[in-house]
Amino acid sequence: xxxxxxxxxxxxxxxxRYERFWHWLQSAxxxxxxxxxxxxxxxxxxxxxxxxFDVHNFIGITxxxxxxxxxxxxxxxxxxxxxxxxxKKMLLVxxxxxxxxxxxxxxxxxxxxDAKHNPLQRLVYLSLAAFLLPxxxxxxxxxxxxxxxxxxxxGWMSLNVVAAVHLAGGFAILSFLIVHLYMITxxxxxxxxxRAMICGWEEVEAREGIxxxxxxxxxxxxx
Amino acid sequence: xxxxxxxxxxxxxxxxxxxxxTRDDGRxxxxxxxxxxxxxxxxxxxxxxxxxVLGSFAGVLLHALGRAVSSRRKEx
Numbered sequence: 120x121x122x123x124x125x126x127x128x129x130x131x132x133x134x135x136r137y138e139r140f141w142h143w144l145q146s147a148x149x150x151x152x153x154x155x156x157x158x159x160x161x162x163x164x165x166x167x168x169x170x171x172f173d174v175h176n177f178i179g180i181t182x183x184x185x186x187x188x189x190x191x192x193x194x195x196x197x198x199x200x201x202x203x204x205x206x207k208k209m210l211l212v213x214x215x216x217x218x219x220x221x222x223x224x225x226x227x228x229x230x231x232x233d234a235k236h237n238p239l240q241r242l243v244y245l246s247l248a249a250f251l252l253p254x255x256x257x258x259x260x261x262x263x264x265x266x267x268x269x270x271x272x273x274g275w276m277s278l279n280v281v282a283a284v285h286l287a288g289g290f291a292i293l294s295f296l297i298v299h300l301y302m303i304t305x306x307x308x309x310x311x312x313x314r315a316m317i318c319g320w321e322e323v324e325a326r327e328g329i330x331x332x333x334x335x336x337x338x339x340x341x342x
Numbered sequence: 343x344x345x346x347x348x349x350x351x352x353x354x355x356x357x358x359x360x361x362x363x364t365r366d367d368g369r370x371x372x373x374x375x376x377x378x379x380x381x382x383x384x385x386x387x388x389x390x391x392x393x394x395v396l397g398s399f400a401g402v403l404l405h406a407l408g409r410a411v412s413s414r415r416k417e418x
Contacts (some may be wrong), residue, residue: 126381146379159363159379159380159382160378160380161363161365161380161381164360167360168358168359168360168364168380169358169360171376172363216405220409221408221414222412223412223413241383248384253411277377279377279382279384282377282379282382283387286384286387286388286394289391290387290391290392290394290395291394292395293391293395294395294398297395297398297399298347298401300402301402301406302402304406305409316370316392319366332355
């Protein structure tokens, strides 16, 4: 083939136990929420409205509580630095997925323990964890507490709008899920990324350490 | 704590949720001016939403096809 074959591969420990647990817990919760949420909206009938509604509410509250642990984890471990957005090498990564990947080129920003997200992933996961998911949780919580709106002084709000925001978020998460499920096949082998999220270890190309821009925040804020 | 019920009594005479929360001509089909989950949706967001979902699906399908073809070409 080409450069790929001559490249030495190393096994690195990328995802800690909690991280993997959180990933799979959240994926299960989100898939259940999508399946029951679209039914509650009336897109199809699968579990019956009452079941879908009950499960959706219960799982939604579960997600809120579990997410609080994730927020605690990401700030206490300093892992939030992995989500700092950057434009450095962004175009190279975009070019890789649009072009280089078909030629078998090496990934321009291979994963490292200290930088496990490439610039594109940083942007996507930051938008997801800091915007899309919180919007979905907040609109869901408001939707759920509709009967208390007037007591809370929120009587001016429109259920129509809250429901629309919540539905739009659902579609956005479903779109993300489709692309995400595909992107996990683009590792060193088809199953490399999935394996890493199950056992923590991933085979990546051995290259020099991470680059300056990937850890610039660390120099300023030592752990 | 936050009841999402309709305070219907007696319990054994209440009707199923889907008698109203449905798109297929439920008991409240003709009543306007209230947003009824399961009956009312948002047409614009639904169209845009499915467009995004199908677009994502088509995108990854094309990309996968491209990878399959290009890897076969390299092997052959």
